Amino acid sequence: MHTVIILNKQSSDLLKDFRFLYKPFVDEGTISFCDWNEAGTDLKSAVPDIYKCIKGKPDWRAIVLNTDSMAVHTSGPVADEKNPFDFPGETVNDTEIPRESNVPMIRLSHMLCGYPAATVKNFEKGFEYYDEKTLKRVRVRESELTEDEVYQLSRRYRDRLKPIYLDVPVSEEVKKAQDELNEKYEFSDNRPQELIFIATRKHKKDEEHIYESWKTQFEMESSNFSSRNKYPNNCRFICSSITNAENSLYMKELTEFWVSVLTLAINRIPASSLQAYRLYKLGMEASEEELERLLNKRLNRMESVYDFVQERMKMKAELSFEEDDILVPEQKIPVHFDGSSGKELYINTSKIGLSRDCPKDELFTWIMEITEKKRQINQFLKAPRRAIDKASQYLKGRAESFFGDEYKMDQFQVEDLEAEIERLETYVLENSTSGLVDEAKFKEQIETVDKKVKKDIVSHIRKSTAVQVGCCLLLVYLLGFVPYWISAAKLGGSQFGSAVVVALAALAVAAAGGIAALFILRYRVRMSMEEYNHVIHTMVNNVNASADEFGKYFTAVCTYMKAQSIRAGIKLKSESISSAQFILRAHKQALKSSIERDEEVAASYGIRRVAEVEKNITSFFHEEKLPKDNALYYYETDKSDVGIPLNEAGDLVRAPYKFVAKLKLEREDLYDEVKGEV
Template sequence: MLTVIITTDDSDSFLHEYSTLFLPFQQEGQIAFCHWNPAGKDYKSALPELSGLVAAQTEWRALVALIQREDDLDQEQEFPAELDNPFDFCCNGRQDGYEVEESNIPLIRLAQMLGGVPEPIYEFADDLVQQPETGRWMRDTVLKTTRESIRQQRIKWSVLEDKYQFSGPKPCTVWFLVSRPYPASRVRKKNQEPDSPEPKKDLSFAQRNRYPARARFFTMDCMGSRYGRGTLEEFHFWMAALTLAINDYDGGRVEPEKLYQIHLDLSTEQWRKLLSDYCNRLSRIRRMMERRASALRTRAHQEEPPKEQELPDFTFKVTVAMDPVNSSELQVEDGDLGLSRDCPEDELDWWGRSVRQSGRAMEKLLMAPRRALDQACLYAHRNSSVAPIQVRKLDSYQQEELEHLLMEEEIALFQTNADEALPLGRIRRDRRKADRQVRETIGGRMSRRMTTIAGVAALLLYLAGFVPEWIRARMQGAELGPILLACAIRLGILAVVGLLTLLWFRHGLRRKVGDYNAVMRTLGTKINAMCEFYSGYLTQICTYMRGRGALDLIQSRTVAVQEQTDRMERHIRALDRCCRQTISWMESMGLERMEDEHSGQPEYFNVEIPPEENEAYELRTRRSILKRDRSGRQIRVPYPFVQGLEFEREELFK
């Protein structure tokens, strides 16, 4: 079961200094610490951390541990308590214990928050009561509290319960451990105080002060020092609190409304031996860390590079090897073009077949540079790093110069447009455009039938114009020879004009086919130029990667050495701090450090684990050991130097 130890600011310095002793039990979930603000009037203001600590708990208990300081006895207290019983406050000794009201005393207010507000107590008295049936007077117990007073008390109790309401489960038991002065100091203090003329109410201290029923009360003769770093008395007190926190006591062992005095049996010799062994072991580890750090710094100094050495050359030549491209397979031959679009064959069929062959040749041709480029990239990747053994150390100025050169190379690489080396997208668009223009030109040419019809029509039209002239010449008796010669000449001119027209249309088609072939020749030229471009581009990339890898390796070596040195120095500081703290523990308790019996013995220590997680900083002693107290009952003690814990009930007189 989780025990939440509730403390105030006065205990923070001690708990922080001795956190090593409490941390293992916190990590195991046996205890947790919660800060209490005495000025708080509800859970959120008085115990702001409590809800987060017990949110996942079904059952838990509270241990309120308060140690009084020596200076508090000499000062006038706002709410003084009895010297023998720190839970019995003087201001409540003569008050009416039956009244329900919010207490001004922080400790009682805290007790009611944790354990609940006690229900109202009604006053009864023995009296003579006349029986209504017989009229005889008989002795009986009579309720003296009026009904109106009962109603008012119930309202006050309900309001106070709502104010102290807690969202999570409340503790099953609430233990209070408060220190008190030693008997001699109590007697001296009592002699200085005047006797009270008024007797106290005939109630127990728990009822007078309105403590809840689940509260249990422990006290210990111990006084802390406000300005000390942790005296032996204060150490006794907190070891007693820790022992209480890790043990379960049944209801028959610790009764309600009773005060128990705690006696802790602590072996200072075992405590001294534990701290001495711990401090000596940390000292051995510290000496080992000093030697390793010194050796690391010496080796780093010996590896310093010579002055004014040249920067290493990380250039690596990468070649994209491929045979020169012959673009003739990509082009379309136009030597068999006729004067019409379907003579000697249909030109659309011829062109579609030729374009498909050219496209297949282009895709086949593109495989060669792709294969060569993949091989070159693989070769560049394999050689993009430098073997660590080939990388020599550079000083900070050389590293800065190399970083500047690599930055310039990186900028040049980003500014290079590798897609322009082989703009396939643009070439494919130009090819489709040239193909479309050739098809449009073929569509505008006449077929053989249309050419014949046009020639016959032209001949008929010419003859239609010649026949009237021939008839007129015969009728006039003129000679027909010159007329026939002129007709033949005109007819020849007409035939030549028709032939030239057909040749001009064929020339236009050949020009469009030539545009298509020019696009294909551009592709071949680009492929040949691409090899040279990518050879330089991959060489630049490979050189940059080799230089960057070498620089990163040099810097990582420097950083690794620095990080290793920093880790060692961090451990050295932590070891010094732990040793100083351990020595201060012994000095504050009047103990002397024992000699190291294992001086020179090596200790395993993992430098990579930080101090807050490294097991070497633990005390390395058994925890939660079972022992028997004087009554024969088993008790669990936190450490071997705690021999046992006894508590006995104190007789309190009303």
């Protein structure tokens, strides 16, 4: 069963030096702590974390601690000196209307367990009989009948009319007040199965013991403090006597008190050993032999660790670089454009004919080729992009791997590092890779060349047109020689022959001029296509040359990131040193207080100190862990299955630590004085 330990501020402050005893059991989920604001008048203001403590724990109980008797100054209701749970000045008489208690402890019990039902205040005479017609039992109060009605009932039922006593009913005013309190103290989860109150009190004085031993009990009865103070029925009451802080027994009694509370918290106590409506005194017996072994071992370890921590605090971190070391080595990021060399992007212009459609249709051929080349250009440009992306990813991975390391440098090394960072930063900012491969520019040039080639091809005449036009022109040209031939024929045969030869020669010259024109047109088309090849040549050279530029740029960026990581590592190292120093200081303080506490406990038990130096400190001390998470500061719990005795009845309970030998719950006889009859 889970146990919630509820503490007010006084108890929480008193537990501070002993809370380490409880931590292993908090970690295993056996117990939990809940702060208690005594001024609170409802669950939310009094114990705001109670639902969080019991979430997922349907079976639970609560231990409420009240150590107000140990406070220097107290305020509020005053409890009886013998019984810290009895508040004579705050009890609600049976004749009073139920009200919220002024006592924080009682008020808390109502919040957790509900307000107790109204007790029977008095009884009055009545009659019981079975109706002759319905055969049902009937109960009637005598006060509700007249004398004649009583007489008639006695005559009618005779021996079957039985006198009884009925409790006086609660008034409507009382019932209403009680309903309001129950509504106010409504609990949204399962209420605790058991509510154990544990309070401290001062030791009785010697004269009080003498007085009580001679005092007769004939005119006294067992104390009815539980019902008188309106505690719920599932409450149990335990007290513990602790001396004042100046007394030599104080530390021993305080230690045993908190160990006893812990032992009680991790065990389910049999009902026979912890009864309702009774007051019990809490105590324990410690095995001094086991306690001596434990404390000597702990003190030896803590004193050795204390010296170790002192030495660690004096140590200085070593420099990460020697004087001649390169602080920021160059981080090479290679960029390789693998794949095509670009030869397939060029267009063969040697097969261009003298006419547009000889040997093939030039326009159709060009459109098909330029379309394919554009696709190949996209593929060609995609490879460098992918190579750059891969290099970028590699750069990113390398840069991320730099960070996280710690570096220690002297003043001069830091100055050199800052200068190198400034140089690299300037290079990265002044050298951009955005224009190294201008794809848009090259594609625009190719589109321009494409349009020009198509225009030149359109101006290139077809074969049939060239033949027809050539023949017509030659025919017209020959017709121009007809008059010359006629004149030559008149002059004689030799003259006519010469004229024919001259005409044929002129015709040959004209034909040669036409053919030359066809070659010129073909040359213009080829030159237009060669412009495309020139653009491709420039693009391929530009892409291949940019690989080195990208490599240099990425190398500079990666080296810059390395330098930045070293700068960050210097800060990280500084923070790490500060953090380590903080943890070491925390250990020093915790060790000092723990040693003082354990020495005081050892002295209170009269334990002989046996000092030994522990050598293998790192086997049981982890300096990187804060004291609250460090096993050094906690006692080793008892993991054996062998229980320890509870009182003398043979019951066994679990011991939290090996030095706990016995748990004691002794009933205290409390009596209320009553007036004798005269």
